Amino acid sequence: MNTFGHRFRFTTFGESHGKALGCIVDGVPAGVKIDIDFIQSEMDRRKPGLNEFATKRKEGDVVEILSGVFEGYSTGTSIAMIIFNENQKSSDYSNIKDLFRPGHADFTYFNKYGIRDYRGGGRSSARETAARVAAGAVAKLLLNELNIDIKSGICEIDGIKASSFDFKNTKSSEIFALDKSVENAQKEAILKAKNSHNSVGGVALINVKNCPIGLGEPIYHKLDAQIANAMMSINAVKAVEIGDGIEASRVLGYDNNDQIRKSGFKTNHSGGILGGISNGDDINVKVYFKATPSIFIEQETIDIYENEVECKLKGRHDPCVAIRGSVVAESMMALVLADMLLLNLSSKVENIKKVYAK
Numbered sequence: 001m002n003t004f005g006h007r008f009r010f011t012t013f014g015e016s017h018g019k020a021l022g023c024i025v026d027g028v029p030a031g032v033k034i035d036i037d038f039i040q041s042e043m044d045r046r047k048p049g050l051n052e053f054a055t056k057r058k059e060g061d062v063v064e065i066l067s068g069v070f071e072g073y074s075t076g077t078s079i080a081m082i083i084f085n086e087n088q089k090s091s092d093y094s095n096i097k098d099l100f101r102p103g104h105a106d107f108t109y110f111n112k113y114g115i116r117d118y119r120g121g122g123r124s125s126a127r128e129t130a131a132r133v134a135a136g137a138v139a140k141l142l143l144n145e146l147n148i149d150i151k152s153g154i155c156e157i158d159g160i161k162a163s164s165f166d167f168k169n170t171k172s173s174e175i176f177a178l179d180k181s182v183e184n185a186q187k188e189a190i191l192k193a194k195n196s197h198n199s200v201g202g203v204a205l206i207n208v209k210n211c212p213i214g215l216g217e218p219i220y221h222k223l224d225a226q227i228a229n230a231m232m233s234i235n236a237v238k239a240v241e242i243g244d245g246i247e248a249s250r251v252l253g254y255d256n257n258d259q260i261r262k263s264g265f266k267t268n269h270s271g272g273i274l275g276g277i278s279n280g281d282d283i284n285v286k287v288y289f290k291a292t293p294s295i296f297i298e299q300e301t302i303d304i305y306e307n308e309v310e311c312k313l314k315g316r317h318d319p320c321v322a323i324r325g326s327v328v329a330e331s332m333m334a335l336v337l338a339d340m341l342l343l344n345l346s347s348k349v350e351n352i353k354k355v356y357a358k
């Protein structure tokens with residue numbers, strides 16, 4: 001199953017060390033202004049090789065639109081985009097071609113398919129998320145027309161939490177006011193792990209402003225279920241929390257409920273979603289990334305012949321995937337919201353009448 005979404009759908013193609021990656025976005029309404037500079041700026045936020053907190057692999061990640069756009073506007077047909085790989089360096093993988101990296105997808109891909117592109121993890125590599133960001137940028141352009149704004153920030157690295165990101169009991173306008181001393185400690189933790197040939201995990205907070213009331217389809221395509229599915233589909237994501245998340249199971253009802261005034265909800269424990277439907281408040285989602293599996297400490301593993309061997313990696317890897325992963329999470333949020341937005345149009349007969357009114 002290679003397609004994501006119901007009305008606003010996308011699929012991606014390509015491997016980390018293949019010729020190119022790309023996506024096809026289907027269901028984009030006609031008339032959306034497709035700003036290629038914006039799409040590229042989103043690619044640039046995720047691309048590898050940017051700084052010491054990312055893999056050293058250098059890719060331009062220049063995106064080219066192949067179809068579905070005419071004179072700067074979507075035509076209502078499929079938008080295809082392509083990104084050529086430039087800096088594969090597949091020789092880094094020749095010594096591990098027959099063995100399974102602990103923590104990566106090598107073992108499961110090989111056992112499932114009986115064949116695996118070992119070069120840079122092939123399709124299981126998060127290089128695929130470049131194509132998701134291109135698709136997500138198109139979704140963001142649609143959402144921008146409605147003033148829906150998605151941002152992300154890093155709220156935890158290696159257990160070091162940014163308290164200003166703790167949106168418990170707050171409206172979230174201030175959650176991106178990151179404390180500099182915390183940020184520095186987090187950066188230090190990443191470099192410490194990196195210098196000891198190890199890696200760290202982290203948590204990204206995704207915040208959506210101006211989401212209209214009504215997105216999400218009861219019962220089986222609830223907005224929170226769609227978001228969890230989208231986030232869990234990102235490489236290395238091990239948990240997702242909506243609003244207060246796990247904490248909501250630890251407090252009393254009175255403390256968890258968001259009381260309602262004419263001016264809106266007094267608090268936002270729910271993360272902007274009730275009954276699987278957006279309530280008009282900020283949507284807040286925490287996405288938990290595990291520590292990068294490819295590390296440079298020797299580990300025990302087996303090869304495809306079931307010999308017990310040592311795994312000694314070479315190559316270029318992110319010391320903390322949450323940093324670039326947060327951009328991918330924003331993109332997945334945009335793709336879910338665009339999809340739910342289009343699905344929601346058919347929820348009331350008034351909407352249909354409005355469209356067809358003479």
Ligand SMILES: Cc1cc2nc3c(=O)[nH]c(=O)nc-3n(C[C@H](O)[C@H](O)[C@H](O)COP(=O)(O)O)c2cc1C
Nearest residue numbers: 104105124125126235236293294317318321324325
């Ligand atoms: C943006 C991003 C960059 C990543 N970079 C690396 C990397 O450099 N090395 C690595 O081993 N894993 C990296 N990962 C994680 C692996 O792709 C992922 O752990 C692997 O596919 C196994 O899937 P799972 O962790 O979801 O089970 C990255 C993930 C993301 C989201």
Ligand SMILES: C=C(O[C@@H]1CC(C(=O)O)=C[C@@H](OP(=O)(O)O)[C@H]1O)C(=O)O
Nearest residue numbers: 016048055057120121125126127315316
């Ligand atoms: C190339 C990217 O990240 C890659 C994601 C990745 C993984 O296993 O997920 C492993 C590394 O791949 P390679 O060894 O092939 O360079 C990262 O560099 C990218 O994000 O564009």
